[in-house]
Amino acid sequence: MVRVVLPSILTAISSRSKNWRPKNDPQAPVHGASAWTERFVTEVADVKLPPFTLHRPSSTSAATELLHELGDDGVIYCGGTELLLVMKLGLSDFGHLVDIKRIPGLDSISVTGDILRIGAAATHRAIEMNQEIGERWPGLVMMTRQVANVRVRSVGTLGGNLAFADPASDPATFLLALDASIEIRGVDGVLRRVSVGDFHVSAYQTVLRSAELIEAILVPAPVDGTMVVHERIRFHERPAVTVTVAGTAKDGRVSDVRVSVGSVGPVPIRVAEAEAGLRDVESGSLELALKGAAEATEAVVEPIGDLNGSVEYKRHLAGILVGRAAGRCLRQILDVSAGT
Structure with missing residues (x-):
């Protein structure tokens, strides 16, 4: 930490x-x-x-x-x-x-079955340019391209981004929606695994204990029929709001959806109320459900006023962005599911 x-x-x-x-x-x-x-x-x-x-x-x-x-x-x-x-x-x-940059294997990227393992020292650029990630986790590549600039991505690492726990983080918001987890190595070789949702405690604070370090990030592959959309609003160097929506459709209905919101408060959060309102939705009722998801988001987020806006302004932005990201994601998967 x-x-x-x-x-x-x-x-x-x-x-x-x-x-x-x-x-x-x-x-x-x-x-x-x-x-x-x-x-x-x-x-x-x-x-x-x-x-x-x-x-x-x-x-x-x-x-x-x-x-x-x-x-x-x-x-x-x-x-x-x-x-x-x-x-x-x-x-x-x-x-x-x-x-830790020179520790052998700590910058490795590998896939075992449906799990992507990203070593803590792997740079954002390495993730962005990895062909297998691009094929099986395209949303991760698209999100990574939005992190800072090429120069920063060529040096900065995913493990470092998560450990630093800056509230304005694209990767933390994205990985939360994908149910990713983090492998943590402690003294005497003890290894433990923590979900991304439990990893961040507050702004610049994580569950990392003394003498612990991140060893790898584990990202499960989205199931068939899933689309992942990451949106952000940025006025300055860091994003004011980040939103990720991962949705799955089957037989013309939304069978599963995960909504995460970050950069407005101390840590990224899952918006269960928005998710509940979007599940089982068909194309005909999608617009009403999107409005409800935006309203649910505004009701539960706890923004911190900062250089990007006041509490109420950031609350409003979070709702707008959830509606936008969910709309992009769910319209496409519903169309594909319905065969249109």
Whole structure:
């Protein structure tokens, strides 16, 4: 777990600007902030990192033992796209970085049966370019292409993204809807598995214990007749709202649907109320069901007002995006199921 001092990184980066409001939200409070990218380029890029010691263990067992010895002064380092930023900002004080990039096999991507296994050190770019993922998990590839930019995706890792637990995360929202799980390696070689839904505790907090690290992410293959749609609304560097809908149709009806919403609150959530209203729906009643799903989403999400908008504005956006993503997903699978 990356331990940082809140308020959020976005607020910390942009706290020196004047009289900025989230786009299209005149009721939002004025923030001392500007676009995230501008503040990063002008105020953070040239800041030097504080001194630290870099360790390069040769195995996950050596890495966990080292973390155990270092205690709170040590942290896992892999892609570093988020960690190095918070260190530059003075939001963390780690004296030791445990580099796991070179551990053999930790960046591997493999498929066994219907389970995709992504090593913690696999980069977003490696996922995006993997042919088998593209064929069997095309939604994962399409979502990954929306993460930051090519430069970041070439360095940043899926394991690091999940461990950092930034609330504004496309992968966490997407993997929640696919019922993915995370393999966690602890000291003495102990391995445990946690669902993505249980992994994130709050903003920048996970269930990772001292001396534990993510070893792999496991993603089940969607069943036949399933379509996965990922949508996001972004005003600045990070998304304001992320939504993933995974739907399955059979005999002209929605037989299963999973709806996840992220980036509005501390952790991504499944919206059970929206899912219940969309199951067993046929094409003729879809529009009414979509409206109900949007309303159900607005009723249950617990947004945090930030640079992207006020609480009520983000609540409204979440409902709109659920309706849009569910509409794209369910219209197509119902048409295919009905043979039209």
